[in-house]
Amino acid sequence: MKEPLVPVVPMSHTAQIRSHRKPRRSASNIAMRAGVASGVFGTLAVAGASASANAAEPVTQTLELPTLTADLAAQVAQSADATQQAAANYQLQAERDAAAAKAAKQAKADLADAKKKAEAARKEAAETARKAAAERASRTTERTVLATPASTSTVTTSTSTATGSAAAVVSFVKAQVGKAYVSGATGPSAYDCSGLVQTAFKQVGISLPRVSQNQSTAGTQVSLSNLQPGDILYWGGAGSAYHVGVYVGNGMFVGAQNSSTGVVERPLSYDPPSGAVRVL
Secondary structure, three states: OOOOOOOOOOOOOOOOOOHHHHOOOHHHHHHHHHHHHHHHHHHHHHHHHHHHHHHHHHOOOOOOOOOOHHHHHHHHHHEEEHHHHHHHHHHHHHHHHHHHHHHHHHHHHHHHHEEEEEEEEHHHHHHHHHHHHHHHHOOOOOOOOOOOOOOOOOOOOOOOOOHHHHHHHHHHHHHHHOEOOOOOOOOOEOOHHHHHHHHHOOOOOOOOOOOHHHHOOOOEOOOHOOOOOOOOEEEOOOOOOOOEEEEEEEOEEEEEOOOOOOEEEEEHHOOOOEEEEEEE
């Protein structure tokens, strides 16, 4: 059997030329290109919307910070140093203020203490002066005998025995030895110097002035080298005497000396008198 004949179609003269054919686009390439285009259009749409929004808002200007130059750095350092120095000065001033306050407080306390001590010293000095004037403070060294209008002789001791009124005076003053000294007192438990002398002579009926100055001129001035028991001894000038006592013989006298000793019997050398008067 004969095979049927297939008709032959004539080919174009360019059919065999490869470069003249257009390559077919695959589906994946087409999809990718579509995606890119879609993305581009989407980006443009967003950018357009953003531009429209920005056009409606005010524009904010951006300021650039200054560059930290060497001069500016030096100024910052100087400012820091100044701040540190100011802080140090404040601290130093605070310490000085605290020290000054402490010193002022201590000075106030010292002043109060000094005032107390000064007041105590003043009172003590006043008391000492009062006792010295009132008591005719005892003397521990022999004094030079003062000259008097009646005599310039030195004191001598007498061994004569008192008789009569003189003996009574001597006996009375010796009996008062050991009693207290009180300024202004005239007995019987305490005396001052002139109070003892006045009371002693009152025992024999003789009235003497109350104070030492007047008693020193109450009788006849006698020499200290010619004393007799019962004579009145005085210290200071005649008419200005500050202390008196009674001579009791044998170089001894009795007197109300001061508040420390009271009425005592002492030798004339213990406190040499200035002069003497005789009223018996």
